[in-house]
Amino acid sequence: MSKTQTKQAPVSEAKVTVYRRMKDLPSTHLLGSGTAMCAGCGGLEALHEVYDVIGAKSIFVNAAGCMTLLSVYPFTPFRGSWLYTAMASAPAGAQGVRDALDILKQKKLMSAEEDMEVVVLTGDGSAYGMGLSSTSGAMERGLDFLYLCYDNEGYGNTGQQYSGATPHAARTATSKGEHGFAGYKKDLFSIWTAHKPAYVATVIGTEPLDLARKIEKAKSLKGPRLIIAMAPCPTGWNFDPQHTVEVGRLAVRTGIWPLKEYVDGNVVHTKVPHERVPVEEYLKLQGRFRHLFEPQRDETMLAEIQARADAYWDGVTQ
Amino acid sequence: MSRTLLTGNGAAAWGARLAGVDYIPAFPITPQTEIIETIAKWIDTDEMNARMVTLESEHSMITAAGAAAATGVRVFTATSSQGLLYGMEMLYSVAGWRAPFVLVNVSRGLSSPLTLEPDHNDILAARDSGCLQIHCSTCQEVFDSMLIAYRLAEDERVRLPVIVNLDGFYLSFTREPVEVPDQKAVRDYVGSYDPETTLFRASAPSSQGVAVLGGGPYSYFRYELHLAARNALRVYDQVAEEFGRHFGREHAAVEAYRVDDADIAFVMMGSFATKARAAVDRLRDAGLRVGLVRPRLLRPFPEAHIKRLLKGKRGVAVIDQNLSMGLGGVLHSEVASALYGQDGAPAMLLSFVAGLGGRDIADEEFFEMVAVTQRAIEKGEAPPPRLLYTQAELREVRKLQAIAHVEYEELNRASSANEGDRQ
Ligand SMILES: Cc1ncc(C[n+]2csc(CCOP(=O)(O)OP(=O)(O)O)c2C)c(N)n1
Ligand code: SF4
């Protein structure tokens, strides 16, 4: 693991002007309600917050996943535009839209006011797997776009089978064995930053101020800007929807989900959980990890998961 | 207007250039690559005011093509064979977006076995995608079809992607004299693209490719797509007729050669149909009344033209340069469904499969197909589909197998002898 830095006053204050305190956040959401998402969906929570900052002058280019059902004919919660592509190629869709808008501006067939922020919206299955080549291509071409991956750690829409984002030991529809998922969560943040894009950040809906600042910053930059939002998923992770916020907060406080950003070649942790809560506090809220506690505690596995979280933070220079 | 020697690929590139395309998402594949290389060079030398982007796959390329078209610019793209199939998911998707653009497919046989040479299984795999298809048999036709394709795709009654198909090697790399009109003449015919409401703008938000719930709305949009494709029959006739007035060349939806007084007609698509055309002349010389019917438009399927042209023929031999495994030729079954139960339908409709992977069709084979058709007419019974293959070809393959076998035995003998030495 590479050494990364930590600063306490995060998300380069200089650039953040709007969101200083919680009360600076919008009190009403721009994204319409009454969608087909599950109650307590952490991905939708993050999307609400992201959309408030991005605004309606945007086009969301979507890949197959839960969020595809946001826009079901003839309704959409978005005030701006929407283009559903396929599971593999949302970034390529963004490329086509961005290029077309640039051509229209250049040929003076469209005024600059008609321009939009092009935002890719996909789940982890697409981002970590099937769409990775398309994302890599978009980054290598320096595409000016924003990518929001809501990471519910599995193929949610098809019933939560394990994906490249599924954490070790989690039970999913395709890892129901005694020890859960044998693989390890892929480090998409590092894969993305290896491309040296303009901006990469991790966020979570339960840290709305951190999220809003990062989206605001991403919005102020040009080029590829990519965000992974951890998305606690009551349906796929098997917890009560009322616990979404608690699960999300614990993901951060246990150090399981580090909040960080990459900009100008540096990785900065924006919220360092001092006195990290033991990971089992996070795990035991979720049915997908119940086999680590019942019928008896799997001390080896709990220790392994704790050790991995510890090792991560040991690699972060404080 | 100037007359120059162009390959089929060159003709396609010139078509895109003069049609004034804005955007070219691209990906290399033999035998198409020359098209995008030619366009890239023109862009580099400022001869063409367009933007070209190489995507990371044809799946992405077709996504970007559809997305840009849906944003309101004129788009061109090209692929071949494995590339067309790699992007197949998106061919179906973008047709549903009802965003017009033109894609050139340079036909090449599909793996496996792997080949670079042409047949039509690639393009026919896209048959039901909603993209319209024009099949060319000469380089001039490639150029002309590019212009016709933009008119067809962008027509408000159609609004669908159009695929212009040309055969790898036989057209893509073959130089033929091509009349290339000047820019103004082309602009007068093609016009500029008005996306109307097919666009994304900050002041006019819209949603594309959205999900539907249930068969009702799904069928509604699928039927709409189908009806738009059907509209393209009438629109094609109009834009082709207009093309004739502008440039003096005719490109009917279905080309007919010496068909009027023919007893027997070949039906065939693509560049190999020029072989059938030449054979028709020689068959005529031999006193046999044979003609050729060549569909240029495959989607929408011009069954009215087919019915009219084949009416009253004693026998029809459909020569398919494709093979639907477990059925036979695709065009044969399409022609059969157009003719079945129709007044004056030919009594005999035979199926021949030939030209797979660029396999030649010899003159005497055209004679043989006519003979087989005549026997079927006399017997009143159509034989099962014929897969054209000669004794000589079979002998060649057997020879290759025998050589490989001998080599293998030799190697085995040599290595066991070596082991013997070591002991
Ligand atoms: C090419 C293709 N393969 C499979 C599917 C089926 N499919 C639809 S959504 C989905 C899961 C996507 O997972 P993810 O990206 O994590 O999004 P989530 O469903 O979790 O929101 C799958 C496998 C598809 N739509 N397209
Ligand atoms: S399955 Fe999970 S991610 Fe998908 S809508 Fe439901 S809660 Fe949200």
Ligand SMILES: [Mg+2]
């Ligand atoms: Mg997922």
